Amino acid sequence: MGATVSTNGTARGGRGARERILRAAEDLFYARGIHATGVAALIEAAQVSPRTFYVHFPTKNALVEEYLRRFESEKSIAAEAELERGDLPPAQRLLAIFAPVGGDPALIRGCPFHNAVVEGAGELPEVARLAQRHKRAFRDRLVATAAEAGAADPEALGGQLAVLFEGANALAASCNDAQAFTDARRAAETLLGVALDTAPEG
Structure with a gap:
């Protein structure tokens, strides 16, 4: 037709x-x-x-689910895609994620997965499943990058950076203020400094 x-x-x-x-x-x-x-x-x-x-x-709801799947298969979230950059060393890639999601400094809306889960309020189980899968995969990428950077405890560092990242996105979206990303990056620099200083030599 x-x-x-x-x-x-x-x-x-x-x-x-x-x-x-x-x-x-x-x-x-x-x-x-x-x-x-x-x-x-x-x-x-x-x-x-x-x-x-x-x-x-x-x-x-079917459209909402496909909208979220596209961030996994076709259109990565920009801040998260920083972990895949080949022009930065691992530690710098871990810091590069702390940029506003969305790209428009006048309109900070945070993570689309987080937003969808909040709006779903427990009534959209497939949306919740997609978000959980995405968040686990993102944390795993942080852990892998932390290990590549030489962190003494990549699991701990990856988890801590995930909390900073998610918190920065939620706070920035709530207040429409990108300062949260600046604060989170400074905290991440401190965590990285400790993690890499205590990394075993070899």
């Missing part, structure tokens, strides 16, 4: 419809919140018909 055309000439179906819906979800869910973003707003932003929307996503 070909794409239909809206009154302003914009395609409302076709092969790109699913991608447009997901892009709309990324923008609106993150900026406005999941509950505050209705299906009508998603349909309008994606320029699809209601029928096309529900063909791709039978429920709004």
